[in-house]
Amino acid sequence: MFRRQGEMERREPVLSAPGGPAELRLSPDDRPTLPAHAMARERAGGGRARQGSGKGSGTASGKGSGGGATSGGSGGRRRRARRPGLLRRLFYWGIVLGIWGVIAVGVLIGYEASQLPPIQNLAIPDRPPTITIQGADGKPIAVRGEMGGASVPLRALPPYLPQAFVAIEDRRFYSHHGVDPLGLARAVMVNLTRGRVREGGSTLTQQLAKNLFLTQERTLSRKIQELILSIWLETKYSKNELLELYMNRVYFGAGAYGVEAAAQRYFGKSARQVTLSEAAMLAGLVKSPSALAPTRNLEGAQARAEVVLAAMVEAGFITPQMQQVALARPATLAKAQGADSTGYVADWVMDQLKTLVGPIDRDITVQTTIDPALQTVADRALRDTLAKNGKKFDVEQGAIVLMDTEGGVRALVGGRSYEESQFNRAITAKRQPGSSFKPFVYLTATERGLTPETVREDAPIQIKGWKPENFSKEYRGPVDLKTALSLSLNTVAVRLALEVGPDEVIKTAHRLGIMSKLEPNASIALGTSEVSLMEMASAYAPFANGGIAVTPHVIASVRDKAGKSLFTYAAPVSNLVVAPPHVAMMNRMMQATLLTGTARRADLPGWPAAGKTGTSQDYRDAWFIAYTGRFIAGVWMGNDDSSPTRKLGGSTLPVGVWSEVMKAAHKDIPPVALPGAGTYLPGQMPPGMAPGDVPEEPVVTGGPQPPTAPRPGLDNWLMDRLFGRS
Structure with a gap:
């Protein structure tokens, strides 16, 4: 065949070799020229292929054997090549995400650290101050503050x-x-x-x-x-x-x-x-x-x-x-050292401290006027009375205030259990005082010229449709003021309030120590405006001490842990709010309440005492405030939701609690007379008095009544009828 000069000789494919089977594969020399790097890979692959080919050539069918091995090996190589790539990518991104995660955490920590004070300036804060509250005897009765111990x-x-x-x-x-x-x-x-x-x-x-x-x-x-x-x-x-x-x-x-x-x-x-x-x-x-x-x-x-x-x-x-x-031997609670009710005292102390000594930034000791022994007696008297008679009269709560004639609080019970309820019913609660408010009406009248012997009419009265009536619906006609107050005749009290003016009665009450707002209407005579027990006890104090207004107080002194005095109570300059002649008249009238009137069951042997019972509308509140020349004690009993009791009057349970507390307070103290009232003792009959015709504190009944009109309790009169007493 004719060839051009320089051209390679064309070879035709050989379909068969002498003495052997047909070979269709190309040798490397038969393939087109490849780049150098491809040639290197080809040589490496060709070596492996030739090894496979050699294994196949020994078989009867080299074509089938060799071709299958080559094909399978090529696919396996492709699959194996992809797996390392995927793992490499996962590893790479894992590292990237990890780095960013560390950076994010570092930024977050740095930000939160920036919100704190500089670490080099941090120091362990001082322990919050401890307030140790002592009784009048110097012994601890309570501890307050975020840190309770050293x-x-x-x-x-x-x-x-x-x-x-x-x-x-x-x-x-x-x-x-x-x-x-x-x-x-x-x-x-x-x-x-x-x-x-x-x-x-x-x-x-x-x-x-x-x-x-x-x-x-x-x-x-x-x-x-x-x-x-x-x-x-x-x-x-x-x-x-x-x-x-x-x-x-x-x-x-x-x-x-x-x-x-x-x-x-x-x-x-x-x-x-x-x-x-x-x-x-x-x-x-x-x-x-x-x-x-x-x-x-x-x-x-x-x-x-x-x-x-x-x-x-x-x-x-x-x-x-x-x-x-x-x-x-499991751990058990130690018996409480003091009365549960000391919690009410401690809370009241804490309420006053900031005003008296300013911000508290160190440990302090507060000595109070509280007598721990009397506090325990008062606490027990209220608890036992409610436990024994609470269900009978459908009453759940009570409060007691005992103070001396200078206003120092010697015992304070704000409820039957401080652990169950921290609401202080002696200080915070305001309720209708009922007839225990009447002394302010009578004092206003005596200051305008009336005397215990002044006569006023006990007869039906009507005021714009309101008809206050005595419980018995009986009227005595002309009675002197002493009898009217001791028997708590409502018609006489209302007539006196109208005679002197409700505004004047309110001025008198405020002058003696009542701080609450009082409504100037005719029913003010029957105690329809709400007041606290502490207010009532302090307002009765001028009758006990000769006419001097008092400021109820419980903190006697405050000192820090170094002994430095931060506060010492100083009695204010004496403020005469009731003239001695009027004090004497009021004591004569209110002493009759304990001798022949609504509180004649009061038991305080050897001591002249005076006071007044009170029961509010529908028997919701029962009061007894009474005093001697040494102490004033007030007792309130009722329900927190103002629900009616089962005919609990002021002269029933409150008089009993008062008697127990006052007997303890006057133990081993020589008796003193009430200012200007003589020395008649509870249970004795003053001249002209006879016990046979004394009903108990009457209840307001009949006709349309103002919404706030009270229903002072049946008290002893009711008890006599219920239990057949005469």
């Missing part, structure tokens, strides 16, 4: 007390650096599996950081700040210092902050003296102090203490034998 060094505590906290709150406290990754991971798992937050994973250091520097809110921001501060605390303080701080700051319920306050509150002893079972109970309280406080949930606190003891055994702090001894 700080106690760790070395002064029995070793099992701090060990109990470590065992139940932070087992790895001495090995971590403020944050416990294992505890945190466990808390996360528990919370995820239970679907709600059950564990916090906080170390003791984190809890301390929260208590010292942060709020109690549960947010991510607060948690991050807590972690930052806990790490800072760990670098600045030793483990024992941190544990000591924690135990002296943590809340234990029932108003007790710090282990010393809690031990005193629950066990009546110092934290230095607690037993193992008591230590376990204290450590168990910090999980849920309000719910587990033994004063309200003793069984729950004891059950939690068992868990703490088991944790102490697991941690190796105590032996199983010690655990069994503690379980056999």
Whole structure:
């Protein structure tokens, strides 16, 4: 065949080789020229292919064997090549995302750290001040303030007390650096599996950081700040210092902050003296102090203490034998040292302190005018009376005020149980005083020239459709004022109020010490405007002391822990608000109330006394305010919702409570006469008086009445009819 010069000789494919099967594959020499890098790959691949080919050539069918091996090997190479690429991409993006995550966390931590004061300026804040409240005898009766007890060094505590906290709150406290990754991971798992937050994973250091520097809110921001501060605390303080701080700051319920306050509150002893079972109970309280406080949930606190003891055994702090001894003698509450009602006293003290001494930034001691013994008597008298007769008269609450003739409060009971209700019914509650308000009407009348012997008509009266009536619906006709007041005749009281003017009656009441707003209408004579028990007791004081106005007070002095005096009560300059002749007339009339009138069941042997009972509309409030030349006592009984009682009058239960308290107050004190009233004693009959015709305090009835018109109680008259007395 003709060829051009330089051209390669064309070769035709050989379809068969002599003595062998047909070979269709091209050799490398038959292929077009490739780039160098492709040639290198081809050589490497060709070597592997030739190895496969060699294996196939030994078979009967080299075509089928060799072709299959080559095809399969090529596809496998492609699949294997893709997998490493995917893993490389995942690894790459994982690193990228991780870096950005670290940056984001760093930024978040930096931001939260910027919201805190500079770390170099942080310091453990001073312990909140403690206010120790003492009775008149100088003995503590209550403690107030966020910190209830003094700080106690760790070395002064029995070793099992701090060990109990470590065992139940932070087992790895001495090995971590403020944050416990294992505890945190466990808390996360528990919370995820239970679907709600059950564990916090906080170390003791984190809890301390929260208590010292942060709020109690549960947010991510607060948690991050807590972690930052806990790490800072760990670098600045030793483990024992941190544990000591924690135990002296943590809340234990029932108003007790710090282990010393809690031990005193629950066990009546110092934290230095607690037993193992008591230590376990204290450590168990910090999980849920309000719910587990033994004063309200003793069984729950004891059950939690068992868990703490088991944790102490697991941690190796105590032996199983010690655990069994503690379980056999579980911690119990110590008997309260003072009356439950001292809480009302403490609250009243705290309400006045800031006004008297300004902001409290240090520990202080407040000495009060309270007589702890009389406080206990008053508390018991009210509790026992309500427990014995409360259901019978359908009455649930009461209050007592006992003060001396200078206004110093010697006992204050604001309700039947401070633990159940902190509402102070002696100070805060305002109720209708009923006929116990009548002395202000009679005083106004005597100051305008009337005397106890002045006669006024006891007869039906009608005022714009209102018809105040005596309970018996009987009228005595002409009666003197002394008889009218002692028998609490409503028609006479209303006539006097109209005669002198309701506005003048209100001025008299305010002059003597009533601070509440009073409505100037005819029913003011029957006590329809609401007042507090403390107001009524202080307004009666001028009758007992000769006409001097008093300021009711409970704080005698305040001093700091160094003994520096911050306040001392100084009686104001004597303010004569009732002239002595009028004091004498009022005492003669109100003494008759206890001798022959509505309060003749009052029992105070050897002492001249005077006062007035009162019962409001529908028997909602029962009052008795009475006094001697030494003390004034007021008693109120009723229901918080102003629901009617079952005909509880002022001369029934209140007179009994008054008698019990006043007998204790006057024990071993020589009797003194009432100013200008002579020396008639309860139970004696003054000249011209006879007990046979004395009804009890009458009730307003009949005709349309003003909405605020009271219904003073049946009192002794009703009791006589109910129980067949004559």
